[in-house]
Amino acid sequence: MGASHFCRPHPPTPVCFSCDAELYPFKLREPIPQFLLPLQSGDEEPVVDLAGVLGQVYQEAALDFAIDYSAQPVPTLRERDFQWVQSLREA
Template sequence: MAGSSQSINYCELYPFGLQEQIPAFLLPIRRGDTEPLVDLQILLHGVYERAGFDLAIDYTREPVPSLGEVDAAWVYELLKEQGLR
């Protein structure tokens, strides 16, 4: 259409595994504004600590959904190091 403007929507995928750090990403905002870098790993750690999830989650139970053998062994060792298993 002549005279109309169309916006282009797009998304980006940042895949990561359980044993990997969550990738940081630039948060798109209005055109012309500086996109802030969002570090979800730091944000989630902060929420976890402030909310006291270490006191609310029963780490002796198996996770749902269950993990694959390699990830389950990694989680077990991580929890053991933290004194939660």
């Protein structure tokens, strides 16, 4: 049997499928913005509520029981942001 080869992960590479791509930046403490989903020319673009979708997945998958929110995530947050997240848990 031959030698084992291990793959090393490559750094993320940005992918652009369209030169008309739009970014919707937001900060940790801001809600995820809604956005229009580009479709084929002539089709109406639906509004995507990604925060709502993620919230529903979170509830249905019971992630509050699966994730240790008392520990820093990976990659870690700045300490003041981590404290802010902790305050949300206590509310």
